[in-house]
Amino acid sequence: MFDSRHIRTFHEVVRTGSYSAAARALGYTQPAVTQQMKALERDVGSALFVRVGRGMRLTEAGEALSRHAGSILDSMAAAREQLNAITRLRSGRVRLCAFPSAVSTLVPEALARLAASHPGIRVDLLEDEPPASLRRLARGECDLSLAFSYPGLREEVPEELVGTPLLEDQLVVLLPARHPLARRRAVRLTDLADERWIAGCPRCRANLLHECAESGFVPDIAFMTDDNLAVQSLVAEGLGVSMIPSLVLNFLRHPEVVGRPIQPVTRRRIVAYVLREHLRIPATALLLEELRTVAAHKTGC
Known part of the structure; x- marks a missing residue:
C-alpha cells in the first residue's frame, strides 16, 4: 500500500526534474523529499531514480509508477470530493424497504421533505412485508426498513438491527x-x-x-x-x-x-430498522429523521 503523500511528492519530482525543485514547489525541505522517496522505494521494493551526471532519470520501476501516478492522484481527488459531498449531504444514496401502506402514506411525504432539503440524495424504494423486509436488511439488500408488529404476536428481529419506533x-x-x-x-x-x-x-x-x-x-x-x-x-x-x-x-x-x-x-407498532453501523451514515440518518417527523405529524392528527 502506497502512502498518498509519497505518490504526490514522487509526481512532483518527476515533473520538476529534481528533489530540490520538488521541495520548493511543495513547501518541503529537500531532506524531507529525500526521506519520502526512500520510503516510497522501500514500499516499491526497487529504486525509482538513478543519478546521471548532475541530473537524474527514472528507472524502469520509476517509469512504470510515473505512468500511473497522475491517474492515482486524480482518482484520490475525485474520491475525496465525492466523500465530502456525501458527508456534507450534497449527495448520497439510501435503499429503503417498506410495506405497502407505509409506501402510500409515510414514505412519500418523507421523501418529498428530503428532496426539498437535500436534492442530491437519491432514495431507491423497495416494497416488502415484514419479516421478509427485515431479512433483506440483515442481508444488506437495503439500508433502512420499515416494519410493523402486533402486541400479541411473537416477533423475531435480527440482533444486528436497531429499531426506531415511529408510531402506533x-x-x-x-x-x-x-x-x-x-x-x-x-x-x-x-x-x-x-x-x-x-x-x-x-x-x-x-x-x-x-x-x-x-x-x-x-x-x-x-x-x-x-x-x-x-x-x-x-x-x-x-x-x-x-x-x-x-x-x-x-x-x-x-x-x-x-x-x-x-x-x-x-x-400495530410501526418501527424503522437499520443496521447498527448505518446510523453513522449521514444520508441514512437524515431519511430516518424525516420519517420520524412525518410519523409524529400523523400521530398528532
Missing part, C-alpha cells in the same frame, strides 16, 4: 356502508363472530386469528389479499368484513365502505 397505528374494522353495525361509533369483535372475513398479509392474518381467539371465536376467512384496494372492493360488495390499519383509510376511501374502531382497541 390503530386497527379498524372495515364494513359495507349498508351493514347494520356501520351506524355504531365502535364495533366489538364479538359482534362480528358470524361474519365472513377478508384477511391481508400473513402477519396481518395471524393477528386477526389471535384477536378473534382472544374474543372467543375463530373467524371464517373467505378471502386473502394484501391489496388494500381489493380488500375495500370486496367489502363494498358485501363479501366480507376486514380488519385494516387506520393508515390505509388515509389513502383509500371507497364510497361504499366505512371504518369503525375495534373494541377492545388493537394497534
